[in-house]
Amino acid sequence: MSETPEEPVGPRRVIGTPSTAPVAVDTRPESAEPTFSADPPDAKSAKNAERVVAALFVLAFLAGCGFIAAYIGLEVGDSTLPKGANGVVAALRSNMALGSALSVALLALGAGSIIWVRQLTPDIEIEEERHDLNSAPADRAAFQQDFAEGAAISQVTRRPLVRRTMLLATAPLALAPLVLLRDLGPLPQTDLRHTVWKKGLRVVVNNTERPLRPADISTPGSMITVIPEGFQDDADALAKAGVILIKFAPGELHIPSNYDGGTLVSSMNWTVDNIVAYSKICTHVGCPVALYEQTTHHILCPCHQSTFDAANGANVIFGPAARALPQLPLMLDANGYLAAASDFTQPVGPSFWERG
């Protein structure tokens, strides 16, 4: 809706209502076949527009050259940079130079193109007739006739035995690609029910692989991530066997003895010296539960905020996780180091259909 310049000065119009100025300009010519003219809408401004467009295209050209210059001039990477140069700084500098040049080149081309079409071409609007999409009834009937005749000639309707045996023949072939997918992976078996923890396997600190004595965790309230000794490079094992150790002040820890279908799943007897071990794998979708709030004893999963009460068997307090974090039975080995007393007694991590 174009607004004429001599719009009467009056109260501001309300948004959404049409302009009070009469808009009577219908730019579309009435005749269906306009006489041809390649002249721009306004000859005077066209001269200016031409210069602007050309200037933008020259700018794009220069920026394009700048891109190539930046590529050649700004080295990145260990092998080409002088000794001692900062590779990250070099990469970011190169990124900035290449990106700036390319931005200018592309945007100038875009701006030039749009000014070109808006200022240098006549404002021609044309009308095209919309034909019916559906075919003429006669064509449809003829098609149906031809199709039915073809089908009749093929005997496909008249000989069901042939038709059905052909369909039968394709059925196993259609299934074959699915069958081929079978070897994408092993069957789950009971993998998800077990971890590598077993009686006597020492807990070691994640990343340093240092074994722990109870005295090493002297301050109550700290949380340490530990892994089974010797598995630091086994991502598959760690994805299930990661454990957090939390030390409590005497009297703060209350773990009820819970049973799940006859299996003991949490017990105060599984703690050593007020140190409790829980699976680090969230029972929701398996993120590591990495946040611990000392004052409230809350373990928080940063992914979806499932919250567990560490002082009370890691029961769920809030969030989408439906199960407590499984507790790992702890003991001291012959040398006084913390070790697992057994594997987890229930599956760790997210629930699954066969879990029960």
Add this chain to the structure above:
Amino acid sequence: MSDTTTAKNDAVKIPAPVSGVGGWLDDRFHGAKGVRVLLKKVFPDHWSFMLGEIALWSFVVLLLTGTYLALFFNPSAAEVVYHGSYTKLDGITMSQAYATTLNLSFDVRGGLLVRQIHHWAAIMFMVAIMAHMLRVFFTGAYRKPREVNWLIGVVLFTLGLLEGLFGYSLPDDQLSGAGLRITEGVMQGIPIVGTYLAYFFFGGEFPGTAVIPRMYILHVFLIPGIILALVTAHLFIMFHQKHTQMPAKGNTEKNVVGQPFFPYFLLKGQAWFFFIFGTLVVLATFAQINPVWMYGPYTPLAISAASQPDWYLGILDGALRVMPPWEVNFLGHTLTLSLLIPFIVPLGVILGGAALWPFFEQWATGDKRFHHINDRPRDAPVRTATGVAAVTFYGVLWAESANDLIADKFTIPLYTLTWIARVLVVAGPAVAFVLTRRVCLGLQRKDSAMLRHGVETGIVRQLPDGGFVEERRPLTDQERAPLLARQAPALWPAPGSDDGGVPAPPARGIAGRARVTASRAFAETVPLLPNGNGDGRDNGYHNGHGTGEHTAAEAAPGGPARLNRGSDSADELAIVASSF
């Protein structure tokens, strides 16, 4: 048409290459007639028609940049010790995938730029598809004969989600690994086949070594191939069926008005491509995205707070966060509703609902006509209200995926925030539906009033008797055209019940009654003018709101109750409308 060609010959000299090369090609391919149609193809102009084009050009940029990245990226989980330019990770053991991502970022000139363009283009691609789909939905451009293209669009959006998920999981950094872990957890939660699916996809236990090369071939070959094929089909169907157009003077169901493809759309399309590409490069240069080097290589026991997926998967993550801990155990099996519902419901409601909507609308309205003129959103209150309800549902879940950030920045307790989201995700869409429908009807009344009384000019005149009147001017034809485009859908079944109130046979039974109810909801429209046509300008009809108001309602088989409801809501609507 041939007359014009000769007429043009007078004005323009045909350049030699056009006749020469063109002639050479035409001798072999017989293209002159067909390609001429292409040159003259009409492209209607409306800003909202450029949204789909953003998606198209972003996809082109994705193909170009993705091909370049594939020259340097090695999709392997094999472990290497890193010794590259990013010295903070020097000596760290990591996968080839992560190491080559670092290398192409820091040791390849332009590598970082192209990687960031690629990521920004993926985000832009999904934003543009969504905006385009909303435009098509709210203007009813999906209606017959364009249902198939709408379905293709829904599939393209779904494929975009998957393509994006696999794409940002490839670098094997800490954040993408966490995303994969969540993907695996959700897969495990699928009843009966979940563990098998997860084992087959990951080639065994999570994380394994198989998943990166598998995602890679899906990401660079299979999914983009399908997307490319569907985009092509989408464009060809659009081309064949011709564009829709907005209601305006001169636009009818029988024509397409706009500018010809050559040279207008060619130049505009070129400009638009450069603008979009340029914008993506600006973002890639100045707005860092996915700095994988800061996250470190993936290890299963590390995580960072505020782990969010790319925006288009936010709705799924938000749904995971908003769920209460629902899990059912029975007969030795576990049904984890807190995984299954977030996986199925948001995508089911949004994508399944989008796919089914055109057919539902046809079923409810019995409208089998062709539609080439788009609706203004207010003119289809039920559709618009449903759309806004869906946007609200989506928006709540999407915002919930950043609940930890929102809680932190606005110091709202996290659990309170989640509870708010739990309430809003159910109540929000219902409220949005009711409000939007009323606003639409109110806006319709405003349009009707403008048709009837014209526009307030702001000029007040004093009458000889001392009274004051505000001058109005009638609408121009251009202004009237979009307003007059409003059509009340016919009530289904149209000649319905007999005089005794016995419903017509198709309106009986549960489905029949549901259809009648839906049909009435769709048919509720404020009539354009008391006399039902658009010929009167300011016809002085100032107090006769009653008579023509119920044209649509009177056709309803329901009878008097329906009439009352119509007039009540109409009065309330006037209030709603005036407050907007």
